[in-house]
Amino acid sequence: MKLYTYWRSLATFRVRIALNLKGVAYEQVSVDLDAGQQSKADYKAINPQMVIPSLVEDDGTVLYQSMAIMEYLNEVYPQPPLLPADPKGRARVRALSLITVADSHPLIVPRVRNHLAATFNLDDEGRMTWVRHWFAAGLDAYETHLSRDQATGTYCHGDRVTMADLCLVSHAAGYRVFKGNLDKHPTVKRIVDTCMADERFATAQPMRQPGAPKAH
Ligand SMILES: N[C@@H](CCC(=O)N[C@@H](CS)C(=O)NCC(=O)O)C(=O)O
The missing domain is CATH 1.20.1050.10 (Glutathione S-transferase Yfyf (Class Pi); Chain A, domain 2)
Structure with missing residues (x-):
């Protein structure tokens, strides 16, 4: 999977931690927020909201919004759980x-x-x-x-x-x-x-x- 990221993005920081906790390997693709790359057509085609992170699965599914991505990772890779049982x-x-x-x-x-x-x-x-x-x-x-x-x-x-x-x-x-x-x-x-x-x-x-x- 590919993570569209930028070094100082806080939303992406949350997702990077989740990926590390789950032990999932991923490729990083940098979107330079300081250069406005998030608004360029090629990234806008991936994430029309023009924000990072986006997580692209190997089958091409694009996941977006850090909390939705964390919950997705938690469902697909249940260990260690990121949500309590109750x-x-x-x-x-x-x-x-x-x-x-x-x-x-x-x-x-x-x-x-x-x-x-x-x-x-x-x-x-x-x-x-x-x-x-x-x-x-x-x-x-x-x-x-x-x-x-x-x-x-x-x-x-x-x-x-x-x-x-x-x-x-x-x-x-x-x-x-x-x-x-x-x-x-x-x-x-x-x-x-x-x-x-x-x-x-x-x-x-x-x-x-x-x-x-x-x-x-
Ligand atoms: N609610 C979104 C926020 C996404 C977001 O705003 N990301 C910032 C970086 S942390 C961004 O891409 N900003 C680009 C901009 O404001 O132009 C999430 O949690 O994923």
Whole structure:
């Protein structure tokens, strides 16, 4: 299978972790978001929404939207499970995942930041404030849920990795790119640090992808 990706894409980071956890081999095809390659005709034919990730199966089926892709991988490769066995647990993991996937990340993606600049003349500093606001709002919600819910364990839900951890880790990584830190979110920080100590998470992170700037 082929993953259309870009080193710093947070949505693709989530999918890369899922692929690593499932032990699935894949080919990476880079879509340079900084060069606007996502809007070019050849990629638009694959994903009309002009966003990454897209995962193309060997039979040509195109999967899109990171959460749908994670759920697909979880169904096709059941081990290790990314969702709990019980309906209430699954609802909680999906709900935690959606804090990032539905309510935070969509507000900070390049097309939104570009629109704020082009249509509303928001300068760099204004866009930075916007992005940090939405990341922090999501982290506040995570911190409250995770610190008060009995269901929280070593990870977001109990003592096994679930899809919620993949989403949380991508959220925290994005916040750090925009110079946020997790000092006010200790439960989030504990879980993120635990996840990132696992090579299957660490090797999926943006700075370890082909094309990422060299760390200095
Ligand atoms: N909800 C989608 C978000 C996809 C998305 O917006 N991806 C970003 C990269 S993380 C993108 O391709 N942005 C291109 C743009 O905004 O022009 C998902 O989770 O897959």
